[in-house]
Amino acid sequence: MRITWWGHATTTIEANGTRLLTDPVLTSRIAHVRRRRGPAPLPEAGQCDAVLVSHMHADHLHLSSLPLVAPDAALVVPRGAAKLIHQDSGAAFSDRCIEVAPGNQIRIGSLDITAVTALHDGRRLPWSSYAGPALGYRVEGSPSVWFAGDTDLYDDLATEAGPVDLALVPVGGWGPSLGPGHLDPVRAAEAVRLVRARIAIPIHFGTFWPIGCDWLKPDLFLPPGDKFKTAMTEVAPEASVEVLAPGESTEVDA
Known part of the structure; x- marks a missing residue:
């Protein structure tokens, strides 16, 4: 399996000839936040068999990035998101939507996918x-x-997400406060321990930041990746951690 982290929550999961793209943000800006590290993802990032969207917030369901995704890719989205996509982008996109809720299972190419709960605001x-x-x-x-x-x-x-071999786990955010419904580096390490992952890759940090606020709480921008790795040595020392930079890939063995 090959994992590429494009920044924020955007990753490519490639296995057995099937490519999945998570929460695609393929541009350099989302409203008032801009990409501060790494260039916008290469065009190849949009080449996938399906997109997996975790929730409707604009930094996860980024409507402006959908036209940059392969036109025949399925859009796997939370229940209720197809109406939003239809209103913004039209039937060419909403007709490709597969709406799911926790517990729903689908098959994309060679891969079986199960939607699981996330404790986060879905509005x-x-x-x-x-x-x-x-x-x-x-x-x-x-x-x-x-x-x-x-x-x-x-x-x-x-029990919902684990046990699992690899965790793509959020460890930070895109601004000077994290807020409820997020994992900081220490809680992210605990999440990895709970799902019993043997490999963890931190995501959702060190990519976007509000325009004009580069000076504000810089300890919440890059450090969460390394802080997570340190926390893992205490919370789940049996697991390995790979901290990627945006655009980097890694091979994960079965």
Whole structure:
């Protein structure tokens, strides 16, 4: 299996000839936040068999990035998101949507995918009435993968998402406050321990930051990746951690 981290929550999971793209943000800006590290993803990032969208927030369901995705790719989205996509982008995109909720299973190419719970606000916000469940996804490949989306710890995390071989786990955010429904580096390490992953790759940090705020709380931009790696040595020392830079890839054995 090959994993590429394009920055923020955007990753490519490639296994057995199937390519999945998570929460694609393929541009250099989302509203008032801009990409501060690494260039915008290469055009190859949009080449996939399916997109997995975790929730409707604009930095995860980024409508401006959907035209940069392969035109025949399925769009796996939380229940209720197809209406938002139809309103913004039209039937050419909404007709490709597969809406899911926690517990739903689908098959894309050679991979079985299960939507799992994420403890996070699933509303579009702001100035929008669209809402749906926040999700993570478990990909049954060799190895198996948990893409967490945005979540905090919750009671059934261990049994819903785990056990799993590889965790793509959020460890930070895009601004000077993290807020509820997120994992910081220490809680992210605990999440990896709960799902019993043997490999962890930190995501959702060190990519975007509000325009004009480069000076504000820089300890929340790059450090979460290394802080997560340090926390893992205490919380789950049996697991290995690979901290990637945006655009980097790694091979993960079964």
